[in-house]
Structure formats: C-alpha cells, structure tokens
Amino acid sequence: MKITFLGAAKEVTGSCYLVETEKSKFLIDCGMFQGSEIEDEYNYQEFAFDIADIDFMLLTHAHIDHSGRIPLLFKRGYRKKIYATKGTVDLCEYMLQDSGHIQQIENEWKNRKRKRAGKTLRMPLYTADDGKAAMQLFCGVNYDEIIEPSEDVKVKFNDAGHMLGSSILEIWVKEGGKETKVVFSGDLGNKNIPILRDPTIIDEADYLVCESTYGDRLHEDVGDKAKKLMEIIKKTISRGGNVIIPSFAVGRTQELLYEIHKDEELYKNEIEYISKVPVYVDSPLATSVTDVFRKHLDYFDDEARSYVENGDYPLDFPNLHFTHSTEESKALNDLKEPVIIISASGMCEAGRIKHHLKHNLWRSDSTIVFVGYQAKGTLGRRILEGEKTVNIFGEEITVNAEIQNIESFSGHADQKGIMDWISSFKKKPKKVFIVHGEDSAQKVLSEKIKDVFNIETVIPSKYDTYDFESDEVNVTEIPLPSDDEILRQIEELRTENDKILSRLKDIISQNRGKVKEVGSDLAAMSDVLSRLKRRFS
Incomplete structure (x- = not known):
C-alpha cells in the first residue's frame, strides 16, 4: 500500500490523498487550493494521477478546501462513485454549485483584467453546471456504517465534530494475507461546539493521518x-x-x-x-x-x-x-x-x-x-x-x-484537542503523518506527539509518497514548468514581496517599534523566497 500526499501537505488547503493498494486506487478528498494567486494557480494544474485509474473516492466533509475540485475531476472525465455521509452529500448539492458560480464570476473579472493587459483569456476552472452534474456520483452513507467500496478495502465514517456531516475515516486494507488500518482525522473539531457532537473516539490504528491547523497553540477558553x-x-x-x-x-x-x-x-x-x-x-x-x-x-x-x-x-x-x-x-x-x-x-x-x-x-x-x-x-x-x-x-x-x-x-481542534484525541486511542498508531497545517504548527505538533506518546511522526511534502512495505517516503520528481510559466510565477512572487516590503516600510515609517510584526513579515518574505527556490531550482 502507498499514500501520496497531493495537497494540504505543508499547507492548509487543497486536501487530496491518493491511496494505492494491490487491487485498488482511490482518493481521499479533492479540495481546492486557497490563498494567493499562486495557490489559485495550483487548481488549474493537471491531476497528478490518471483519472481513469481511480476506482472510487472518499470525502471527509463538504468544505471547499476538501471538496472544491470534485467538479473539475468530473469535468475531466471522472465517473466513479464518491462516498460521503448523507449530510455531506446534501451540503455539496449546494456548495459545489455555489463554488462553480464563484469561479465563473471571478473568471469574468480576471478576464477583463487580462483583456486590458493584452493577455490570453481563460475559461473558468468549472461552472455551476459542472458542480450540479458532479452530484450524480455521490453515494450517501450513515455514521458508523461500514462500507466495502472494493474487495480489499473497508471504510467506516465517524463523526469528526468539525461541521455538519464531517467525518473521521477508519480504513481497513487487506494485502498479502494481513490487514492494515489507517485512520484519517479529516478536519478534527473542537469539543463542546454548539449544535455538533464531539469528535468520535477511535480505539486503534496502525497509521494515522492527522490535521494540524492549530497544532502549535491553544484556543482561548x-x-x-x-x-x-x-x-x-x-x-x-x-x-x-x-x-x-x-x-x-x-x-x-x-x-x-x-x-x-x-x-x-x-x-x-x-x-x-x-x-x-x-x-x-x-x-x-x-x-x-x-x-x-x-x-x-x-x-x-x-x-x-x-x-x-x-x-x-x-x-x-x-x-x-x-x-x-x-x-x-x-x-x-x-x-x-x-x-x-x-x-x-x-x-x-x-x-x-x-x-x-x-x-x-x-x-x-x-x-x-x-x-x-x-x-x-x-x-x-x-x-x-x-x-x-x-x-x-x-x-x-x-x-x-x-x-x-x-x-x-474555529471548527478545528487546538493542540490540546488533537493531543487528547490521540491519547484516547487504546492502541496507538505506530506512525503519524502530520498534514493540513503551516510549518510552525506541524513542527510543534510533531515534537509534542513524539515527546508525549513516543510515536514516530512524518511531515510529508506535496507529492511525497509513503510506501508501507518499505517504510520509506519517496519524493516524487516534479517536471519543471515552461519558461513562460516560470516568468509569470516570478512576477506573481515579486508582487507578493512588494506587498510585504510596503508593509515593512509602513511599520518603520510610523516608528511603532513592533518587532513582532516585522519578524512576522520577514518570515513571510522568507517563505516566498523559499517557495521560489523550491519551484525553480
């Protein structure tokens, strides 16, 4: 079995994971990247897998950073089943069409800018009609119901307490005469959130893929x-x-x-x-x-x-x-x-x-x-x-x-909430993959899990693949973009840096001495430069 981390890896948005077994290939989530223009551009890239090879998909919940590229997947030819809780299916009925409508409106506005700049116009990522059409693939399941989407895979949807219909996935895979259990936390909710129930306690797992949005801090009371x-x-x-x-x-x-x-x-x-x-x-x-x-x-x-x-x-x-x-x-x-x-x-x-x-x-x-x-x-x-x-x-x-x-x-558990949830496992996982978080949150949570539970942790990068048999993380070689694409993205990075430099100038000119804010901005600028180096070196 292998897991490839295609999104929400050293970042918060774009959740998507490819799981490959001896007999099946399936996706967990297919979310939209959100943030700057650079993140938005990721949404237009080709999927890092052959759509025809995917046997089914599991969706943890309806938020667009987890579901938002499903209409694009449909638009590009995917016609297999998508399993989600009945509440998630009902929400996606509205949310994916709404997302398509937003794509159309935003694309019209950007095309007007492109036209004035003499640039090539672009079609929207997908439309409201694509969002509506994609709903024919959805299969609603109940919490605690065990389904068998393929002969070697069983899945149970548990309440994640993050939003209506959100799920923690328990996945059992049979290979080579043995069964391996992988748990995906999805977006883990807080305890005592109004309306929603608390996240389900999971008894055991061989491996855990865990979110880390607030892994480095505690919420106020x-x-x-x-x-x-x-x-x-x-x-x-x-x-x-x-x-x-x-x-x-x-x-x-x-x-x-x-x-x-x-x-x-x-x-x-x-x-x-x-x-x-x-x-x-x-x-x-x-x-x-x-x-x-x-x-x-x-x-x-x-x-x-x-x-x-x-x-x-x-x-x-x-x-x-x-x-x-x-x-x-x-x-x-x-x-x-x-x-x-x-x-x-x-x-x-x-x-x-x-x-x-x-x-x-x-x-x-x-x-x-x-x-x-x-x-x-x-x-x-x-x-x-x-x-x-x-x-x-x-x-x-x-x-x-x-x-x-x-x-x-926030609908996300803080560090204590995540640690309390992991501590409730009667049989702790042998390895925890930390996803869906910024660098600082992931690193702090990683150290905390190792110190408290003595569990090995992995912080995967985008496109990394973990091979369960060899117990190794393989880094995928990513083809370089074209020269025009490199120049365009450099221009976007330059614009992003200009904004940061402008803010630094504003802080200094007002002589407010906010060292913490300056440090934050320098860190942001360093992050931009690091991304530039990773992408084009």
Missing part, C-alpha cells in the same frame, strides 16, 4: 467565546458602527446564529440588547445550508436537540434576515442604523464579504470579527496581521476599523 462575541457586538453597536463577520457559510455561520440567539441566564443582558439589532446573513448559500441543518437534526448534540424538541429552532429568530439577491446585499451598505452582517467567504477571498469590507474597513466605529482560520496569502490573513491598507476591487482601502479574532469559534 471556549466557555468565554459567546460572552466575548456579545461584548464586541454591544460595544460596536453602541458607538454606531457595524459588526462585520467573515464566516464560512457552512458551520461557523450556524454556530454564530446559535450563540447570538440561545437563551442563557449568563448572557441575559447582552442577549436582550442584541435582540433589538438586525442580524443579516448575506449569503444565499447559508440560507440553503441552514435548511440542510433542519433536515439532519439527528446530527445535533443533546443541547441543540433539546431546543428543537421544546419548539425553539436556534437557527432562526425574529431579528434575523437572510439576503438573497445582489440588490439586497448592496442595500445593506446603505443602511443608516448599526447592523450585524455575517457573510462569506470566511477568508475574505471571494463573495459578498469583500463588498462589506470595502464599505466598513475605513470606518473607525465598525468592527471586523474573525471567527475562523485565515490561510496565508488571503485578504483575511493580511487584515488580521495588521496591514494598514488593503486593495479591494482595485481600490486602496485604509484599515481603521477595530479588528477582533475569536479563535475558539
């Missing part, structure tokens, strides 16, 4: 996050500003609605104040997804289910409004009274959130509240790291708004 959110809202509204929350349409949006609405004595004053403030969910996708939540109440935890049983649906309340049309979305920026706007995308890279940031970042009375992970290179990450001006739709916007970050709203 989860019990305080609701109060902190409400205090931020109350303070911002009282000074006449808007609260803008970039949020993934699936998962965080529903959790935020739950927290804003639920009637707890502890937050009585805050809830009473907030109940008079209009809350707008500016995402057609979030509207549809909230309906999917209604369909899968069996996925809810005991607390959320008890609300429903008592006739109180926690994802709906009197001052909540969903916007559907583009006109309704634009009208939100003309409102005179303070409002709360929850809008996708969560990393501020596409969708309606960019318009709301354009209209609110310059306002000192408004607050931008980040509640999810911000990948390197994204607009959200740059705002969170303190850039004083950002470019949105070709216009330089000054960042005057208050910037807040509540990490404990």
